[in-house]
Structures are given as C-alpha cells and as structure tokens.
Amino acid sequence: MSGKFSAVITAVILALLCGAAHAEGPPVLVIKSADISPYDEAVEGFKKTCNCRVREVNLPDIDSGGIREIVSENRPGLILAVGVDALSLAVAVKGTPIVYSMVPTALLPEISGRNLSGVSMYITPEKYINAISELFPLLRRVGVVFDPAWSGPFIRDAERAAHKKGIELVLKQVGRPSEVISALHGLKNSVNLLWMIPDPTVVNPETFKYMLDISYQRHIPVFTFARKYVEIGAAAGLNSVPYDSGMEAGEIAAQLLTKGLPETPIRVGAKNVSLLVNRRILKKIGIAIPAEVGGRTVNVE
Template identity: 30%
Template sequence: MNTISRTVFCFVSFRLFSALAILIAGILSQGQASHCLAEGDPPSVSVLVSAQIKPYAEALEGLTAGLESKVKLDVVFMNKLGPQEKESLFRKIKTSGKTAIAIGTEAARNAVIELSASDVRVLYLMALNPGEFMDDNMRSCGISLNIPENKQVELIFGAMPSLQRLGLLFDPKVNGRFFLEASDAAGKAGRFIVPVSVEARTEIPRSLAEVWSTVDAIWLIPDRTVVSERIVEYIVKEAALRGKPVIGYNRFFYDRGAAAAFVFEYRSLGSQMADFALEVMQGKNCRATEPVFRFMLNGKVIKKLGMEYRIPEGTAVEVGD
C-alpha cells in the first residue's frame, strides 16, 4: 500500500470510527433518558387514599400495576388517621419525597393544603372540583372527576337528538358555574338547559313538579346537596311515569334505569394516573387532565321510552342492553 492509499485508508477508518462512536453514544443516551426512573434506588411516592371504598380501591389497583416496578409506593388510607397522625405523615412527606399522589377529593384537599408551601408536587386523582382548593403556584395538578361541560352537552344532545330542553337539577351554591357553562354550550347548539335549582333535598319534588311539562329530560350531576341513592331512584321512577329520560353520571344511575350515564372505570383511571405521574416525574408539564370515561346509553330504557339514539362518530358512546 502506497503513501496515498494509506492516507485515504486512515482517513476513512477514522471517519467510520467517529460515526460509530457518535451512534453508540446516542443509543446509550437515549437508553439512559428513557430508563432514568429505573436506575439506582427507585424514587419514593406517597399515595394518600381518602377512604377504603371500592372506587378508590380499584383506582389504587390500576395505579399500583402501572407504577410498582418503577417507583416505591407508600400507601396510606387517610380515614384511618387522627389529627396528630396526619400531621406526622405530612411532615414525613415533606422531608422524604418529591411527589405525592392523592386519590379522592378529601385526600387531595388535605395534601394540597398541607404541602403547597413545600417542594412536594401533589398529583390528584378522582378529585371533584379541584379548583376549589388548588394552590396558586400550580405545583399541584392531576386527573379530576370533572368532564368538561361542553363535552357532556355535546354527547347528550348528539346521542339523543330529539332532546331540546334538558332540566338540570343542582344546588346553585355547589354547581352554579357548571349550569352557566352548560347553558352556554347548549345555546351554541340551539338547545336549552332549564335550571331546576334547589338548596335542600326536601325541595326536589316541588322543583321537579314545576318543570316536568317544560323539559324533555332530567340531567343529574355530582352535587352533594341533591344526590343520594334514594333520590336517584325516586327521580328515575317519577321521570319514567312521565315518559322522560334521566341522564346520570355513574354506573349506579344506569343500573337504576337512567337512559344514559357518564361512566368511569376506576381501574382505568388508576392506570391513566400511573402514566401521567411518570410523565410528570420525567419533567413534562404538570397540567389538569380530563379523566377517561364512557357515555353509556341504556338501549332497553330508551326503546321503552319510544326514543331514538345514535352514536356520534369518534366519540366514547356505548350502547348497553
């Protein structure tokens, strides 16, 4: 091999070696970035659960399945703790961890209040109206039980196109803003939300009697003043006697004869939070996120009422028997 050939060979070899080194470094850096939570001691995450009830337990199962191989979970049921035990718990979280996941409204409220001044980020799950207790520095975020009003309105009227006037049963002190947002969304679609406002459950029969002749359906939303199992059964029965459908917000309503309901699968919510928490812990923006849900139409009830339904394309609408 002459001098020129050796020079060319060395140059090409050097370029190939350099390119190979860069490629290997890139692969290693990607691997390091994608597995940063798996290296060394796993980060510790406190999981605060409001109470030992089935929905929270199912959400915890989904959360644990998605996180247990990546982080160390310390699960605490808040309803079992007294004031001093809660104080000790939050003091420990402030000094030992950077992330806390709160399942349920009460756990989320307590965590945000107690940890808002610390470096701990609170991620809430299955919290109702978290804006009522959120801190201002936006370190807290998560997945609530609030489906945007405009999305609910769109699904209800889209799936049951014969409905024009929807009676919303609510306490203005609890859901006044919800009514305004839903009314605005319905108005844009040429439909109406009729307020059926009450301040106590004893007012419900009278308030409903005043609107039965002016509404096509009754819509029940999460409202601590209005909703109980007995009230739901009463309203579904009274509506059926008048040939009116009821729209509710969980499987209980559907099983009790509501024509439609927004249904959550709680284990799926836990899985959603697992993915969300990992993203936040890896540096992605902490933001309020819509919960996964299904809008279930009760085909048997709708048919009995003599109504028609349709499934809008690209929506989470399902039809059951």
C-alpha cells in the first residue's frame, strides 16, 4: 500500500514538474482564422490539455508579415493553427512545430510536412451512417450528391458502411457546382433522406437552400456535417466538437513540446462527435426519432 502510495506521489510530482516545465518553456502561438465561438472553444480545449503559455492572435488583425515578426520576437515552441486560413499562414513559418485544429480533412493533402500535426474535423463515413441508421431507422434510401474529385474515397467508405447497415445510397456525381441543383432535382423523387457531405463542389448557400426546399416540400430530412446547417434548417447532423478537438490538439502539442517532432506526423480525425438534431424542423417535416436515441442528441434550433 505504501509502495502504491509512493508511486502515485512520485507520478504526481513528476507530472507537476513536467507541467511546470511546459508552463515555463517557450510559449505557444495560437493563430485563429477568425474570432468566432467554435475557434474560441477549440482554443479553450487546447489550453486545458496543453499546459503551456499561449499567445493568441486573430487573422483578421494580422498578416503573414506580422506572423513572422511575432514568431521572431516570441520564438514560440509551437504554433497552434485554428482553422484553414490560420493553417495556410502558419505553414509559411519554417522550423517550428505546427499543430492544427478545426481544419476540414479535404484540405490536408495540399499541406504537408513533418512539422505539421493536428486534429481535423474529419468524421468517418461509418459514424455518419451509424448516426443516420440510429436516428432514422425507417429511412433506407439516402441521396448523396458528390464530386468524385473531392469525395471519391469518402463515398467508397460510405457505401461499404451503408451496405452493412442495409442502407441504400443513391449517388449523383457532379463535376461543377452549377450541376448540383439539377442533381438534387433528379434525386428528390427517389430518396427519403438527403445526406449533405463536406464536399466543396456540392456545398454552397444555394445548393443548401435547394436541399432545404426539397426537405420541406417532400418531408425529406437533410443530414449534414456541421452545426451551422442544423441551426438554419437541416434536420440533423454530426458535429465535430470544437472543445474536444482543441483538447486533442492540446495533447498532441504537449507531446511535441516534451518529446520533440515524431518521425511520422500525428494527424487524426475528430474523435468525439455530437449528434445534433433540430426538433422544430423534424416536427415540421413530420419525422420522429427513436426515443432511445433522443437522449443522446443535442437539440439545436
């Protein structure tokens, strides 16, 4: 017992020493793409687990020259880039470890480097399919419009996951944004759920409005990938939780700060996601969700 107690005490002391060492080490420069609430939440999560001193800057307030200046002045041990724009700017700083957060997966192939680690908002197709299956067990024909250039691998994984759950994906391929409306128009009579995937060719304000039109007219729920769409009319969706994403990024940062850059960059997707529903929309389009699932959802209106 005393041996166990001694080990715990030792571990705590070591942890505190390590933490103190991080807190007293070089600061972490946090660059946010915008001054919006999800990014603030991610930064809070980052602070929670990083155990480091941070200095925050917002992109609208500073340009690339300003970033270089700040880096040369503060000599940060690590840069946290929150959002795509912040990451685009941060990769210009060479020799400093960069951890990203709140970045869509689709952009990552364009940015590479050993010093680049982080947590994307990528949610696996399985998670989407599982959520759709749980939330809408009776809706088996799911329409998806996608651009193979952006979402080909994602759709392949989605088809496999859907097959396992007995869901039929009705797919429409598009190559240009202007084709999306017609593709949706062609889908509206043959599906009972529209799945809006994070495909930049497909998603734009007009296509989303048209999806909502179809949703309200045909009583077809739209299942989406971000909170903001659920808030403005989609029936349900999965959402990468910014705070959790920040926490995961903080853990990676702490590891990099203590152990240095790994051989292989640490790049992970969203581990924790929340299932969002807009009960008002669901009620309007006359779709009920199982009671056992309802308790695990976050209502967004």
